[in-house]
Amino acid sequence: MPEGHTIHRESRLQRARLGPGPIAASSPQGRFHAGAQRIDGRRIESIDAVGKHLLYRFEGRRHLHIHLGLVGRFAMYAADPPPPSPNTRLSLVGDATVYLTGPATCELLDPLQIKRLVERLGPDPLDPDADPDRFFEGLARRTTPIGATILDQSVIAGIGNVYRSELLFLTGIHPDRPAAELTAPEREALWKLAVDQLAEGERTGRIVTVAPREVGATRRSELPKELRLYAYKRWHQPCRRCGTEITQWELGGRLIWACPSCQPR
């Protein structure tokens, strides 16, 4: 279930748990056999997340690029891993075991390709050095609806379909409004909420945007699944703030949800 927070979390956890030693790499499924062989037995020098992309640098300048796409998943085992399923594209075994299934991308890249990949991405709210002005300028340049624009990874890197509905709800911005017409305070609020919300998602491993007290709970971690979000997939249900029915339509090729009262056009 990958938006940017998932990738950054994987980056952090794998870095901590795979350990400093040589990694046994293989492709049980076979589709990444040649690539796995080229990193097998090498140490990992770094793991970095950029938006929804995960980049590993192995000894000997071998760079591994993984993008989970819609259905890709990691599974990590500290000890006693089960045997990999037949669909396991990549197995990494160090102090822990990591299995990768269903990625959209799993490939080795050279440094120039890595550079180009990173350059085409917008600022990443989970990168402490990210430059929000690049985001603001990206919005100012586009007349496309804001709801489509924040899914564009070259404008802001890491936002997916859940966060786009939730961030626009939290900022009270209607998804159909042209990106360029957002006010400066709106643009800034959007960036700040992206930073806060994705950081929270990275920390906990789940997306919970609802303020617990708003639904009569005391802790975020206690919220049951059906109470965690304000808009995403809540079509026809009452808005948690005002009771108006949440609406749903297609925007940028994906479904989006919003409260027509809390997010006026």
Place this chain on the structure above:
DNA sequence: GCTGCATGATGAA
């Protein structure tokens, strides 16, 4: 058992 969908992205038309 089969179908269709899902927190994604690309390339062709």
Place this chain on the structure above:
DNA sequence: TCATCCTGCAGCA
């Protein structure tokens, strides 16, 4: 705008 790729699982017969 549409088809396609990737996998797992819910919902249905």
